[in-house]
Amino acid sequence: MPQIEQIAATLSSQVFWLLVFFGLTFVFVGLGMVPKIMGTVDLRDKQIAGDLAAAQTARDEATSEEEAWRKRENANRAAAQGVIGAAKAKAAAASSVKLAEAQTRLDGRLAEAETAIDAARTSAMAEIEAVAADAARDIVARVAGADVELAAAQAAVKEAMAHG
Template sequence: MPQIDQIADTLSSQVFWLLVFFGLTFLVVGLGMVPKIMGTVDLRDQQIAGDLAAAQAARDAANSEEEAWRKRENENRAAAQALIAEAKAKAAKANEAKLDKAQAKLDKRLAEAEAAIDAARSSAMAEIEGVAADAAREIVARIAGTDVEPAAAEAAVKEVMAHG
């Protein structure tokens, strides 16, 4: 068969040109394009690693800033609470002083009122004794028809009021 006889003649030529094209393709792709691609991939990997490191550093800085802010905020809150407590203590002390002053005035007025009531009671009791003594003299005069000495009537009224 003529096709089989032809294979030996054309096979070596085809293998030669196959090797030439594969060699050229290897040289163009393997030595020209692959190093550029690998360089780009390495550069990209380095850039990603740098970005990740920068992001971690920024996160750490933000966390430390947040911690410092929280510490300052807690200190400020504690200082504000201390000021509030101090203001409350001052206000309570001022109110206590005002209350003590008002209580002293009220105690003084109460003592004056009690003294006035005692004086009025003593005066009323003296008047009641006088009126009772006069009434007792009149009753004795109407019932018994005798006159009683004013001093004796007052003594009798005092004795009865002392027991009653």
Template structure:
């Protein structure tokens, strides 16, 4: 086995070159380059963590804004509803008063019309009696040649109207 046969011949050079190489790796890379590499990794991790935190904050902000918008929407909707209700009520009362006024006017006109109708009817009846009495007087005079006074004829006609 060369490792044993050559041991005494090579151990010094083996150790010298090995220690040289290990020293370069330990001090040059281990102490020199690795801290820089780890710093880069640390910066990246910090950046990622910061970005994640910012994104999380933005998300909560967006959620809050959405919540606010939703609340404002609900409030506006409520206001609109009450506004509509008020307007409806106002419109209803307005139309009611107008209807009532129109109703009253119509009633008054109806009453006046009825009154004038009754008046006209009474007048018509009155003139009818007079005409009937005159006609009865003339009929009696022509038929029986008897003389009836206007008063008699009128009372007779009145009696007939009252019965008829």
């Protein structure tokens, strides 16, 4: 068979060209494309690592800014509470002064009223004694037909009121 006899002659030629093309492919791909691809992968890995580092740095800065903001906010709250406390104390002091002034005015009015009441009471008691003395004289005159002096009637009324 002639086809089988040709295999030996063409096989070595085909193997040779196969090795040449595989070699060229290896050189082209292995030495030309793979380093470029690996360089791109390394560059991408470095860029990702840099981006992650930048993100972590930004996160740390944001955390420190937030911490500083919280401290300022707490200090501002404490200052506001101090201002509110001072305002309350000032208002309480002003109210105390106003209440003391009002109490002094009320005490003065009360003393005046008590004096007026005492004077009215004394005047009323004097009028009651005078009316009672006149009534006692009239009653004695009508009942007993005797005329009692005004001074005696007043003395009897005072004694009766003192015991009564």
